[in-house]
Amino acid sequence: MLPSDLLIYRYSGESIVPKHLPLNSTAIALASEQIDCFQDSLGNTQGQLDQKLLELEGDSPNYRVKRGLAHLLKNHFSTFEIVSPLEPEDLRKRVFSRSAESVPIPQNRPHLLENLASLLSEELKREVLPSEIERGLYADLKENRILVSFEPPEPETLIHRYNLSQIQGVFYRATYIVINAHRNDPGEYKLLFRYLKLFQLMTYIEGDADTGFTITIDGPTSLFKASTRYGLSLAKMIPALLHVSKWSLKTKLQSRDSYTGGIKTSYFNLDDHCGLTTHYSRGKTYDSMLEESFAKRWEKLKTEWKLEREVDLIPLPGSVMIPDFRLVHPDGRDFLLEIVGYWRPEYLQKKFYQVRNADVNNLILAVSERLNLEKAGVNFNDTPAKVIWFKDKLNPKAVLSLLEENLSNK
Known part of the structure; x- marks a missing residue:
């Protein structure tokens, strides 16, 4: 953009x-x-x-x-990259250290960096040329990054x-x-x-x-x-x-x-008559960073519950709900997981109105503790969904614990 x-x-x-x-x-x-x-x-x-x-x-x-x-x-x-024989920050420390040892400072200042680069090159057993040291000294500055590839x-x-x-x-x-x-x-x-x-x-x-x-x-x-x-x-x-x-x-x-x-x-x-052309793919599965992090951490758990990202739309009276995940057990039981991260009072009120009116009894709501629910006028007393609280990241173990608790109560 x-x-x-x-x-x-x-x-x-x-x-x-x-x-x-x-x-x-x-x-x-x-x-x-x-x-x-x-x-x-x-x-x-x-x-x-x-x-x-x-x-x-x-x-x-x-x-x-x-x-x-x-x-x-x-x-x-x-694609721009930093091209330097060593990490520029480490290279600067070495050069400045050498410079501090060069007392008194030579009067021929224009050649000072060249002399220091030669000394450092010898210190590195000539594996790095003095010219490479000079170029790499500030290679991490934006204007010094190298255009290494271009897809025209x-x-x-x-x-x-x-x-x-x-x-x-x-x-x-x-x-x-x-x-x-x-x-x-x-x-x-x-x-x-x-x-x-x-x-x-x-x-x-x-x-x-x-x-x-x-x-x-x-x-x-x-x-x-x-x-x-x-x-x-x-x-x-x-x-x-x-x-x-x-x-x-x-x-x-x-x-x-x-x-x-x-x-x-x-x-x-x-x-739709605007004449614009999209560069987005049709077939790729997309997730938010929060969802992707949860999915990757779920894969590391030793559990029979399978996490599915492809979830069908759930019809609501005059609307629709799109859960983030479905959790499926080998015995056929399943739960829908919806993650609530953003907030604005009217948005939260609408979200929980949807939950109350959804004709589902297997919904899990993962709710951020950062949401100001009191200001939004939202409470869970009349919400049929099961609720899990999280701060920055949703813990898969907390979700799994709720699932296993549900199984043991059946």
Whole structure:
């Protein structure tokens, strides 16, 4: 995605209109120029690459577009590495130690580092050349990292990625998003819901697979404290939505007015005719970091309970629930596991309303102790689910203990 300072948009009334590069000869030539610059810089430092990119900008009025294309190439198609004979920090300690021993300091200062490098090279029994020591001394600085590999995209691919990134940037300032998806293949809904869970978005889902779903997602400006990380997660959801055939989206945005200093409200709409192209996979299974950590730790337990990630949607009155995991015993018994990590009072109230109305008696709720349930007005007295508390990570042993306790009570 693009940082805020590289986003380009205009206003049409109260609606925001992001920058869109057409697939014409001018845009393709612009993208090709940037790609060629990266290819020609293989083996060079990031600082040298940045200098070449600056020269390409010149006094062009399209400098922000060029910087945006370069940002995407640098962060998604390039690999920079620290190239040094030793860890730069260790190398600096050795050189500075040698320097302290060189008292008085030679008057020929320009050759001081060269002399120290030669001494250190001898100390390392000539396994490292003096020139390598000089280059490696500050190799860990960002501008000194080496471009070791570059996977050049087609110019059209880069333009598609740029246009998508401009749209994604809109949602950094979203108060909420409402998505209406209808008459789609059930598999498309399931894929979208899996991505929503991956990015840990606070989502309310209403409807069913036959008539369609209305999906409301809290935006970063609606949180108790605005979160840049959450805003990025929300933006990452947009490429997943492009896998759905029929949909429309509307969002309310809030930003600081540069003239008055007050809050400015604007709006943005998008639908399945937007012409954007996704780079997300259809077939890969996705999990949040919390879920992935739990799954990996579960595999180390010696238990007959099998952990499944593929869980069918659970219909609710006018909505749907998507548990994180299913736990299955060889005798056929199973439990559904839902992890509740994010919080906002209205979100928690809706979540526990869903739990109370779910027609299931085998649900386990893993609830973060960091949630302010008292403020949300939530209690567990009328919640049929079994509850497990956790702090930063969900302990698989706590879940297993609850499962075994249930078996012994049968």
